[in-house]
Amino acid sequence: MPPTTSVAAAQTDPDRGSAPRHASVRLYDDAGLSWQPVSQRLATVRRVSLTVLLVPVLLVLVPLAVLAWSWFWLGATLAVGLGLWGWWLAGRQVSAISWIEGTEELVVRRGRLFRTVVSVPYGRLQYVDVQSGPLERRFDLATVELHTASPESGGQIPGLPTAEAERLRERLAARGESQRAGL
Template sequence: MTPAGPAAAAEPFDPAGVVWTRLSPRLVTARRAVRTGLQVVPLLGLAVLAVLVSGWFWLGVLAVALTAAWQWWLIGRQVPAWGYAERDDDLLVRHGLLFRTLVVVPYGRMQFVDVQAGPVDRRFGIATLQLHTASASTDAVIPGLPPQEAARLRDRLAARGEARLAGL
């Protein structure tokens, strides 16, 4: 017989005794800025067509505006669902609301660790850390880290990975 209740259902994605570190709230702002920028061109184009060609294009303006509002709200919910935790032997990374994912990366399986920051990331003061393993299915990505935390985590994970490999 399996235990019932919310605690039993959440256990695979929230192991006992794990303290999760959240991402920077600046990731929400960065993602919203990118989405808003992508919505401006279709919104303006449809508005011009509605004025010059036909009033039916206002339905397109409404559809784009509703989609933008929904994405704005969704980004605000998705980013806080991300988290990572360092344990003695592995790194845990979780994300997702509807489709939840928990990736466990043993330190001894890490091949290398990347830190990346594109122009938008640099503008908002965040970076992305990516862990590469022998199996692509266990690679993990942690977006939205402050650059100092990304560098600290990169160095710490690389050192732990080397220590685990030396023990083999």
Template sequence: MGTGTADQADTPEWVGLPGGLLSMRRLLLVGWTLSLTAATAVAAGMLAGTAWAALGAFWLGVLAWGWVLLGRNWRSWRYAERADDLLISRGVLWREQTVVPYGRMQLVEVTSGPLERRFGLASVQLHTAAAATDARIPGLVPAEAERLRDRLTALGEARSAGL
């Protein structure tokens, strides 16, 4: 009697993060590693001789490694809105999936620091009665963050009204 509709309804529709978060994090990585490269090369060159200035290249290796890791981490973040809860999945080596029931949400806030605003990003912070289930979705476009906040708030009020 299975028509396959129940299987489709059980499968969440995952939404990934926009590319602005990855761009912001990579720009920070480049800024810090190039600064450390220059500082290490100058300090080693002045203290131990010009040949030792090549130690600054270590930070270029960190840059290449960090570039790849940031991309993998960014791709691992996703969220899905289901009928009764919100799923948030993240992590590359240690995968973590958080389930936040709408009826348990006490506060949903949208935050955006100076750097996030510069890149046109915002984060959604979810607070529940149990601190262990608080969750955060970083790097959203502000319009999506506000839409998600409004939807989660409405669903939270509807689910908690019966308690």
């Protein structure tokens, strides 16, 4: 049986209409929940970043072509191989990131081989950031970062469309305030 976490997430109960019920979030199972994927444009952002990092490596290899031809081919083959592997890996990583808004917490999961499931209760949220670097802005993406009193218990959702990230920040801030008010 796959490991589970003791978190609750909203799920529509077909017998009760749209009333949410609690379900266990499993580490390697969807558990019938409607996970929200991040934008596939995040893979493009990561691939562009990888290309920007590898171009200088290839430019350094050009003088090696003049000095030591065999070393050039070894280095070029290694750089191109790493680039292709990174290109493939970026797509796999991005497709493995998803999130869901539960009734009492936000759950973020990432990873295929090494899966991580992070549950952040709304009552523990102190503030929610929306961040976007120059490359992310070019692709209309942003990262939502969740901050709690403990740095280890926060989380982030990268690669959301900017408008969706801003709406999520507002919803999470409102839910955090309402649930904290009862403490």
